[in-house]
Amino acid sequence: MRRALAGPALVGALLATPALGADEGVKLSGKAEFIASYLHLDDKDQVIQPEEASNLWTLGGGGALDASLGAWHLQTDFSGEGSVDNRSSDDTYLGSFGGGLHAGWRDPELGSLGVFGAIGQFKINELDGADRTTYAWGVGLEGQLYLDRATLYLQSGYLDREALSSGGDENALENAGFVRAVGRYFCGEDFKLQGEASYAQGKMDPDADNVLIAGWGAELEYRLANTPVAGFLGYTGAYYFQNDDSDKLWESRIGFGVRVYFGQPGLEANDRHGASLDLPRYLQWNGVIAGPLE
Numbered sequence: 001m002r003r004a005l006a007g008p009a010l011v012g013a014l015l016a017t018p019a020l021g022a023d024e025g026v027k028l029s030g031k032a033e034f035i036a037s038y039l040h041l042d043d044k045d046q047v048i049q050p051e052e053a054s055n056l057w058t059l060g061g062g063g064a065l066d067a068s069l070g071a072w073h074l075q076t077d078f079s080g081e082g083s084v085d086n087r088s089s090d091d092t093y094l095g096s097f098g099g100g101l102h103a104g105w106r107d108p109e110l111g112s113l114g115v116f117g118a119i120g121q122f123k124i125n126e127l128d129g130a131d132r133t134t135y136a137w138g139v140g141l142e143g144q145l146y147l148d149r150a151t152l153y154l155q156s157g158y159l160d161r162e163a164l165s166s167g168g169d170e171n172a173l174e175n176a177g178f179v180r181a182v183g184r185y186f187c188g189e190d191f192k193l194q195g196e197a198s199y200a201q202g203k204m205d206p207d208a209d210n211v212l213i214a215g216w217g218a219e220l221e222y223r224l225a226n227t228p229v230a231g232f233l234g235y236t237g238a239y240y241f242q243n244d245d246s247d248k249l250w251e252s253r254i255g256f257g258v259r260v261y262f263g264q265p266g267l268e269a270n271d272r273h274g275a276s277l278d279l280p281r282y283l284q285w286n287g288v289i290a291g292p293l294e
Contacts, residue, residue: 029263029274032063037255041292047247048292053089058082064275075102075277089125093287096122100279108272111145122283124291134169135162138282151271153182159282171294172286176202180280189266190223198280204289209244213285223267230259240293249293
């Protein structure tokens with residue numbers, strides 16, 4: 001019964017949130033991470049040309065800071081990565097960097113509701129010397145529902161890129177809508193299992209071809225007892241389909257690394273009280289769409 005009433009209770013609690021008291025202070029928490037990943041593009045339809053890379057390593061990092069005041073909170077996050085030694089490959093993803101801002105309401109016993117915005121840039125290697133750096137951005141709504149040791153996280157929004165007149169890559173993803181669902185389960189305070197699925201559909205190329213992306217992923221994370229340090233191992237995949245040309249690519253990425261937390265005693269506590277929001281993989285998607293798929 002408690003779970004059945006969780007959704008209506010979440011909305012009701014938001015509407016009934018009292019004004020903040022003068023004695024409530026801002027509480028800070030956050031995390032930083034380092035990640036290495038291996039990317040493979042499976043090309044059954046021979047979309048990738050001989051001079052383009054289908055396998056590459058990336059190194060990256062990022063962080064997030066959450067500031068809560070009563071039931072309201074702001075979170076900012078950033079991440080960046082670069083590919084390793086791919087300057088000799090044409091139409092190949094070189095890396096990306098971006099950040100986001102989340103704002104909303106949160107009750108650690110029920111869930112959260114809010115909005116987010118993100119902006120970043122990605123770079124594609126061109127052997128003609130005109131390496132393309134393009135800004136991309138997104139906005140949307142998000143919410144989390146807490147169910148005992150599980151969390152359901154939903155996002156939906158809009159993705160686009162900078163105008164061609166300001167230097168945007170004409171092959172990049174534009175005018176796209178997306179939805180994303182993430183599920184987390186905590187096998188104890190410091191052991192997290194996570195799975196996710198996403199879908200996006202928009203336009204690409206100068207002739208505004210239709211393109212769709214279906215994504216999925218899984219991750220496990222373990223935080224060492226009595227320390228702020230956690231290790232993680234994850235897999236993300238995606239299917240890219242350029243409808244007008246019937247071009248298809250399959251992406252597989254394995255990542256592993258270290259996260260360092262502060263302000264919360266464990267992974268489950270961070271999920272309910274700290275920096276637990278993130279962003280869709282729109283910059284990495286663009287690395288494939290504006291690279292070998294175009």
